Amino acid sequence: MGGVTLRPAPTLAQRKRQLVADELTRAALDLLADGGFDTVTVDEIAAAAGVSKRTFFRYFASKEDVVVQFLATLGAAMHEELAARPPGEAPSTALRHTVWACVRDCAGHEERARKVVRLILATPALHARFLERQAQWRDRLAAGLAARLDLDTGHELYPRLAADMALSAFHTVLQRWSTAGPADAAAGGDAAVDIAALTDGCFAVIAPALDAAVRTPAPHTGPATA
Structure with missing residues (x-):
């Protein structure tokens, strides 16, 4: 069966380690x-x-490291989704x-994820x-966009700017969604935030710029003068 590469099944020790x-991770994020x-x-x-404290430090260097690992999974979801999108699809x-691939994971564990997002946004160190992670995501998204559109990230402005716009939308969605919940409803806040509709709404705002920039290349001009 040429051309087929089977990934080896994890060993018992690897499965136990992952468990x-x-x-x-679950205990840390909940607490x-x-x-x-x-x-x-x-x-x-x-x-x-x-488990013992010693066991904790075999897996994580600190409490902060648990949250950073959570963020790493979000970034991986974004990168994989962009790579899987159909060729020729509009950038927006x-x-x-x-x-949405990233936001959907949060929505799937709504109340717990909402608390974790609040924790991240409210704790300066986290x-x-x-923001550090988002900078890394931006670079990977920009590279992915450049590959899809056959652009040079070293010279073209579009991939980096488009990645920044997408991540700004992502940040806006999380901020708005994380501040709405049952406790906010009791205080007169908006608990009826639909995270899918919110994501669509954010992209409706930026989609014209994302797509127009690709349809109409910016003219080449000389250096700006005073």
């Missing part, structure tokens, strides 16, 4: 989201996961689906790491 990592980043200790996270459509 421990998943349980630590940090409910108790606050500065309040919850590594000992409490380890106890909630049913491809990028909307790319962002928010800084979030």
Whole structure:
């Protein structure tokens, strides 16, 4: 069977390791989201996961590292989705689906994900790491867009600007969605935020610019003069 590459099945040890990592992540994110980043200790996270503190440090360097790993999975989802979009699809459509692949994962675990997003946005150290990750995502999205459109990221402005616009929409969606919930409804806030509609709404605003820039290349001009 030429041309077929089968990925080897994970070993028992690898499966056990992944189960421990998943349980630590779940326990850490739940405790940090409910108790606050500065309040919850590594000992409490380890106890909630049913492991020792020493085991925690085999998987994560710090509490912050757990959240950074959560962000890494979001970035991977974006990159994979953009790579899988059909060739020739309008950039706004491809990028909307790319962002939605990431947002959809949050919506699938709504209340827990909402708390984690609030934690990230409200904790300066975590928010800084979030912005760092977004910078990495921007570079990968820009490279992916350039490949799709046969553009040179070293000279063309479009891929980087388009990636920035998509990530700005993503950030706006998370900020708006994370501040709406049952507690906000009791205080008179808007708890009826539909995250899918919100994502579509953000891209409806930026889609004309994303698609027009591709249809109408910017004219080549000389250096700006004073």
